[in-house]
Amino acid sequence: MKELLEAGVHFGHQTRRWNPKMKEYIFGERNGIHIIDLQKTLKMFREASRFVGELTAQGRNVLFVGTKRQAQEAVAEEAKRCGAFFVNHRWLGGTLTNWATLQKSIKRLKLLKAMNEDGRIKELSKKEQARLDREMKHLFQNLEGIENMVQLPDAMFVIDSNAEEIAVKEARRMGVPVVSVVDTNCDPDVVDWIIPGNDDALRAIRLFTTKIADSVLEGHNAYQQSQVAEQKSAEDQALVDGVEYVDTSAYEQYEKQEGDFVEIPAEVPAETAEATVPPDEEGK
Numbered sequence: 053m054k055e056l057l058e059a060g061v062h063f064g065h066q067t068r069r070w071n072p073k074m075k076e077y078i079f080g081e082r083n084g085i086h087i088i089d090l091q092k093t094l095k096m097f098r099e100a101s102r103f104v105g106e107l108t109a110q111g112r113n114v115l116f117v118g119t120k121r122q123a124q125e126a127v128a129e130e131a132k133r134c135g136a137f138f139v140n141h142r143w144l145g146g147t148l149t150n151w152a153t154l155q156k157s158i159k160r161l162k163l164l165k166a167m168n169e170d171g172r173i174k175e176l177s178k179k180e181q182a183r184l185d186r187e188m189k190h191l192f193q194n195l196e197g198i199e200n201m202v203q204l205p206d207a208m209f210v211i212d213s214n215a216e217e218i219a220v221k222e223a224r225r226m227g228v229p230v231v232s233v234v235d236t237n238c239d240p241d242v243v244d245w246i247i248p249g250n251d252d253a254l255r256a257i258r259l260f261t262t263k264i265a266d267s268v269l270e271g272h273n274a275y276q277q278s279q280v281a282e283q284k285s286a287e288d289q290a291l292v293d294g295v296e297y298v299d300t301s302a303y304e305q306y307e308k309q310e311g312d313f314v315e316i317p318a319e320v321p322a323e324t325a326e327a328t329v330p331p332d333e334e335g336k
Contacts, residue, residue, distance in 0.1 A: 053094055059255040062088045064236030074236045077248035086236040093248045097260070100231045100245040101267040107207055108271025109278075115198070115228075116261070117219050118211035119143055126258045127211065130265035131197060135272060137205060138197035139219070148204055148222040161195050164188040207231060209264050212251040213238050233260050 056062065064078065064086035079089040104114060116138040118127035124140040131138035147154055164184055167173040173181055208223045210216045210232035220242050223230050231245040240246050250256040
């Protein structure tokens with residue numbers, strides 16, 4: 053609670069700019085500014101963080117989205133820290149709904165980067181080099197955070213659902229759960245996991261983004277530990293199965309050999325019995 057207060061999470065927008073659907077999350081108003089109920093913020097923030105942690109503990113991925121100026125730095129830094137994907141510049145229309153087409157742009161970016169690294173780009177004219185360099189920078193700026201994303205994210209964390217309206221609509225259309233910081237001027241109905249709070253203050257944005265990134269890290273660590281435990285369990289079981297198989301096989305073979313060795317016919321012919329008498333015993 054102290055962190056929320058110090059970050060100014062409780063300050064909403066001017067009362068004349070509010071969304072009536074946010075009424076239940078508003079504590080009151082002061083000097084024409086709505087004050088957000090931090091008791092509800094804390095409760096819902098914990099629930100959203102728990103959801104993210106449980107999701108990533110299953111090996112799933114989260115996409116961080118924050119393209120407004122105040123959010124760009126925090127979104128990129130925290131997403132990189134926890135190994136999540138991110139979009140912190142312009143949201144390209146169709147990023148989720150037209151993923152197959154966007155993949156072509158990502159492949160183009162990777163090709164240009166490879167050409168730049170292996171020197172192929174230097175074989176072109178200076179004019180062509182300059183053109184490809186501009187294209188690569190443009191693609192990198194918009195696709196840097198999703199360059200290695202091979203499928204749709206399993207959830208999306210958003211700073212300001214109003215500013216990221218297109219991204220939220222695409223996520224809802226594709227069935228991707230949305231976790232979002234929702235200020236007093238936002239529509240909470242378009243968000244699955246609501247975090248009532250200030251989505252403009254730098255400290256508030258950093259706080260929310262850092263805590264969600266922490267949840268992602270905890271989930272990833274739990275997933276890795278479960279994978280190690282499963283692998284060890286599988287190896288132990290394979291070892292046990294192998295030992296049991298060898299032991300059973302050896303025992304059966306031994307039993308068979310012993311049976312063949314001690315097997316004696318029920319009746320032994322007299323001549324055979326006589327032949328088995330040692331020579332030095334015949335005269336006795």
